[in-house]
Amino acid sequence: MQIEKLHTALKYYMLPTLLVVSQSVFAAGIFIPRPSPGLIANADKGKILFQENCARCHGVDLKGTDQGPPMLHRVYLASHHSDAAFQLAVKNGVMPHHWPFGKMPAVPTLTADDVAHIIAYVRGEQFKAGIK
Ligand code: HEC
Numbered sequence: 001m002q003i004e005k006l007h008t009a010l011k012y013y014m015l016p017t018l019l020v021v022s023q024s025v026f027a028a029g030i031f032i033p034r035p036s037p038g039l040i041a042n043a044d045k046g047k048i049l050f051q052e053n054c055a056r057c058h059g060v061d062l063k064g065t066d067q068g069p070p071m072l073h074r075v076y077l078a079s080h081h082s083d084a085a086f087q088l089a090v091k092n093g094v095m096p097h098h099w100p101f102g103k104m105p106a107v108p109t110l111t112a113d114d115v116a117h118i119i120a121y122v123r124g125e126q127f128k129a130g131i132k
Pocket of ligand 1: 050053054055056057058067068069081085086089090094095096097098099100101102103104105107110118
């Protein structure tokens with residue numbers, strides 16, 4: 001009897017609540033931009049997009065400038081800054097927390113697909129540079 005009640009509560013009360021909660025998480029902007037399903041990220045495209053949108057701070061060679069940190073750094077490996085961190089940085093900007101360069105502004109002209117190409121480029125260069 002008790003178990004049946006619990007089941008009913010789960011079905012009619014808790015699941016809708018969960019749905020509402022997850023929708024408000026979306027509304028709160030925690031939503032992570034996702035590339036199109038089946039997109040094949042292209043590092044060559046990513047290189048061009050990086051040079052146009054990121055290099056003035058992160059460096060044409062990804063080694064950083066006086067405006068922003070190097071991407072060829074262990075702190076930006078996937079283990080510490082996942083692809084989601086890149087998507088969120090481009091969408092929302094970044095408050096300074098690792099370095100003394102100040103805030104990174106959002107780059108609203110880029111789509112999630114553009115950022116996926118940029119990530120492919122950055123990961124490739126990190127690998128080539130042997131960052132561990
Ligand atoms: C105006 C300068 C500027 C531009 C342009 C810029 N960044 Fe940044 N970015 C920064 C700074 C500064 C930080 C470091 C913030 C900190 O941790 O102190 C940063 C941090 C990041 C991070 C780490 C985010 C985190 O969660 O710590 C990522 C990823 C990143 N940038 C990617 C990009 C990409 C990709 C582009 C181009 C689409 C880009 N940035 C363009 C200045 C810039």
